[in-house]
Amino acid sequence: MTIRVLLADDHRMLREGLRRSLEERGFEIAAEAADGDEAVTLAAQHTPDVVLMDVSMPVLDGVEATRRVREATPEVRVVMLTMHVDPDVVARAIRAGASGYLVKDCSIDEVAEALTLACDGQTVISPHLAASMLDEVRRLDGDPHEEVITKREEEVLQLIADGHSTPEVAEKLYISQKTVKNHLASIYHKLDARDRTQAVVRAVRLGIIHLD
């Protein structure tokens, strides 16, 4: 039976390349989404067998989109694609319900195999990531404490990444500078960062915030 795939990536070029290559290998492309929100909507409409989802997308990032797809339509599997090899992002993706996690630096054949295995109920992870995943699992075992950035913290973080200073963030959010500093302190702790620059870099890699 033919596997029906929903492609979700903000770069049309990559989507077209994937569509052609996957169709050649006998997959059927049910639809294409250019952002996370569209991916969620189209997944519900077309109920494909699997969604091939980019991590970094506008409007709604891939991890959050995966969470919503899995909530709305649990029978639809999600395989994630990423540029960044970060164990934390992998962990976030897996927790969000992804059945697979691929680095963009892999071949189309590997993608095809991952999609097939995902539909078969298996979880696939790029070999490059296997080692770092083990570390992550150990970390989670030893420390069940989930370092989840709250919504407010995320707002602060995004404004910081947009180039705003503490006083400016305070003004924009209608809170005191002290509160902003408190949020930042919490963010530093959760992201294991020492200052705002480290925090922004780390958050971007984790897919929590975006630069564009």
Added chain:
Amino acid sequence: MTIRVLLADDHRMLREGLRRSLEERGFEIAAEAADGDEAVTLAAQHTPDVVLMDVSMPVLDGVEATRRVREATPEVRVVMLTMHVDPDVVARAIRAGASGYLVKDCSIDEVAEALTLACDGQTVISPHLAASMLDEVRRLDGDPHEEVITKREEEVLQLIADGHSTPEVAEKLYISQKTVKNHLASIYHKLDARDRTQAVVRAVRLGIIHLD
């Protein structure tokens, strides 16, 4: 006659997709490069008609690679690919000798057309970029001052992006903190940034430095 293309992109997935799609349209893929340095070497070896070069690549970024390709083999045209729509990057790319500039959010047909036109000696720019390019030209007319980040400044910037403080950067580069601060001041001016966080974000978007 067949147009011979060198693909330079660090994501194998995208390369494979492009190879397939372009070969289908009658192009010949002379070789594939996974980083800027490889692109320069392979361009000299294979002298393709045109190099399709990603802006952000490891080892050597696309803009610098373009500069070297054009220096070593002026008959080889370069068409750049980018994720970010930033007029400054476009300006840097054109100054580096690129014959074309495409956003990754365009179709394979557009890529094919751009490659053909580039070989014909024409310069192609994604329509999305046309407007911002006009602004850039105006800016360059009014202010012929070239804001080019120097090698030393780039080193400082990269270390800052890696999460190092001023004292740490000074230690790593065997220079005084004062000199680091001087470089940073220069960087802020050139990137129109106010602090290190803004500078890092802007540099990443310009493709000057990388987070990975």
Added chain:
DNA sequence: TGTGACATGGGGCGATCGGCTCATTTCTGA
């Protein structure tokens, strides 16, 4: 009915940062 997480604040302190002016040396390109 607590208990804990979240969001909101205050004060203080030392370190760091960014702006300012200035000087020296080296090297390259016109």
Added chain:
DNA sequence: TCAGAAATGAGCCGATCGCCCCATGTCACA
């Protein structure tokens, strides 16, 4: 050969930052 850019460095100062201490109110969940 000479101007200018690049890289190095100094001192000063005010602003900001990051890290401590702490308190309050809300709200959810057990």
